[in-house]
Amino acid sequence: MEQQRSLFWISMLTVTGLVVAFLVLPLVVIMGSSFTTDVVVDFPPRGFTLRWYEKAFALTKMQEALGLSLWLAFLATVVSLVIGVGCALLLVRGQLPSVIRGSLEALIMSPSIIPQIVTGVALIQWFIAWQIGFSTTSLILGHVLLTLPFVVRTTVAAFMTFDTRLEDAAISLGATRWRAFWSITLPGIRPGLVAGAAFAFLASFDNFVVTLFLVRGRDTLPIALYNYAQNIFEPTVSAIATVIIIGTVILLVLVKGATDLETFIA
Amino acid sequence: MITPAHNPDKRLVGKQAEWQTWREESAVSRSVWLATFGAFALVLALIGAPYLALARTSFYGFDPVTQTYGTTLTLDHYRAFVDGSGYRAALGRSLQVSLWVTVSCFVLGFPVAYVMARAGRHLRTLLFVVVVSSLTINVVVRTFAWLIILAQNGPVNALLELVGLGPVRWLFNSTGVTIGLVHVLLPYMVLPLYSALISIPSTLEEAAMSLGAAPSVAFWRVVLPLTTPGIIAGATMVFTLAISSYVTPAVLGGGTYPVLTMLAADEILISLNFPRGSALAIVLVLVTLICLWCGQVIAVRARIQRG
Numbered sequence: 154m155e156q157q158r159s160l161f162w163i164s165m166l167t168v169t170g171l172v173v174a175f176l177v178l179p180l181v182v183i184m185g186s187s188f189t190t191d192v193v194v195d196f197p198p199r200g201f202t203l204r205w206y207e208k209a210f211a212l213t214k215m216q217e218a219l220g221l222s223l224w225l226a227f228l229a230t231v232v233s234l235v236i237g238v239g240c241a242l243l244l245v246r247g248q249l250p251s252v253i254r255g256s257l258e259a260l261i262m263s264p265s266i267i268p269q270i271v272t273g274v275a276l277i278q279w280f281i282a283w284q285i286g287f288s289t290t291s292l293i294l295g296h297v298l299l300t301l302p303f304v305v306r307t308t309v310a311a312f313m314t315f316d317t318r319l320e321d322a323a324i325s326l327g328a329t330r331w332r333a334f335w336s337i338t339l340p341g342i343r344p345g346l347v348a349g350a351a352f353a354f355l356a357s358f359d360n361f362v363v364t365l366f367l368v369r370g371r372d373t374l375p376i377a378l379y380n381y382a383q384n385i386f387e388p389t390v391s392a393i394a395t396v397i398i399i400g401t402v403i404l405l406v407l408v409k410g411a412t413d414l415e416t417f418i419a
Numbered sequence: 420m421i422t423p424a425h426n427p428d429k430r431l432v433g434k435q436a437e438w439q440t441w442r443e444e445s446a447v448s449r450s451v452w453l454a455t456f457g458a459f460a461l462v463l464a465l466i467g468a469p470y471l472a473l474a475r476t477s478f479y480g481f482d483p484v485t486q487t488y489g490t491t492l493t494l495d496h497y498r499a500f501v502d503g504s505g506y507r508a509a510l511g512r513s514l515q516v517s518l519w520v521t522v523s524c525f526v527l528g529f530p531v532a533y534v535m536a537r538a539g540r541h542l543r544t545l546l547f548v549v550v551v552s553s554l555t556i557n558v559v560v561r562t563f564a565w566l567i568i569l570a571q572n573g574p575v576n577a578l579l580e581l582v583g584l585g586p587v588r589w590l591f592n593s594t595g596v597t598i599g600l601v602h603v604l605l606p607y608m609v610l611p612l613y614s615a616l617i618s619i620p621s622t623l624e625e626a627a628m629s630l631g632a633a634p635s636v637a638f639w640r641v642v643l644p645l646t647t648p649g650i651i652a653g654a655t656m657v658f659t660l661a662i663s664s665y666v667t668p669a670v671l672g673g674g675t676y677p678v679l680t681m682l683a684a685d686e687i688l689i690s691l692n693f694p695r696g697s698a699l700a701i702v703l704v705l706v707t708l709i710c711l712w713c714g715q716v717i718a719v720r721a722r723i724q725r726g
Contacts, residue, residue: 268663
């Protein structure tokens, strides 16, 4: 029996090992192929060179795209945080009738459930009708819609576990409602805010499908990379991809220090 | 999804009483009422209205010469979907690939979730980092990685040729799309399974085994049935995300394996045929909603069955 048990556990571990290899393989291949001396992307790489990174950083199109992506992700995250905290507060503390609360929540969450391509097609028609077409405003609005579900989900979770008596104590000690909210509640729900902001930033920075419909004449980084790779599939693509991977990992490590991501994902 | 943290008994009271209390309380805090109104206005204008406008556009006629659309209502685009074999074939491909992806994600994801739930702290953290980081790495990046790995003269085919299995055509067919999507969507299966598994005490399995059940029997008869909610959540999530994916099928399937999302995007971005594209988008939404509804029904059934 003991033997059978360990056999079962070993087979589970083996499959897990294979799956981990499957998950990690593409990242290894991308990073490895960015150093090849060959002019075509290949793996395992031949020799070692950093010239693809030089070339990638010298591309003005990529610089502009990176700038737009970072700016957009930052703005969308900030706006989402402000609106998201308000919505979460209303959903958790508003004592709304379940019909209203349910439909409000469903509307806020709908961009994360409805296929992104549908959201993209719907938004561009709507923005053209409102005469803001392919402007930066429409890009920001589109990205706020996409990032709002992440912020609301994590902030609601944080509000639910927050002990409201702390707020009452602050008020009974003479703090105003706003003061109590700023100095007691917001710091209290900080793990939720940080996790929500991180997911929002990544969701905006990585977005491809909705953005595809909202940009014209300029590109965000994922779209610039996609277009570049469709035309010239050389190791520069791997170099840019590697930079994106490293940036994402750095962000995750920073966030991991400030909040327990596990509670907000699983 | 959200349950009120305060006064759980309130749900026991009838709907009318709930409204009553709310109206009385909101008389006190008018700011709450204002905030609700503001939130609704914002959300409706930004989220609800575009979707409704999309549904309306899908009934407008389209003039391919001037690339404009009038306001006369027609069912042409839906008729084109039913009559034209191209669209139906694309939907068929979407459904087929999504089904394969869901099954593969379950088969590969279950052992990972199981090990995560039952392993020690270090192994669990390691697996969690691998799963979550693959969730956060850009889809465009990962998809191009598979383009390198599965290329005709790529590393996988080089290995296969070494053992004499010849080069296999991985790309621009359902195989490539399935592999790419499994890689992208696996975390969405692993995480709900993990949540379900971690809530099953390992003592249950041990009890079954101490009563004489073989580990595989304990697994099939005890663990798997208790994981049903997680399986349904993960499967619906993976299936709906697979059917609405665009980047992975566009790169790894290309023009030789068009799925519904690609045709919808082409109608909008290339033909500028907004009504046709909107109709295809509506079909996609309907398929997604049906799938979510099925998941819900199965989940409820499973709950009733377990009593």
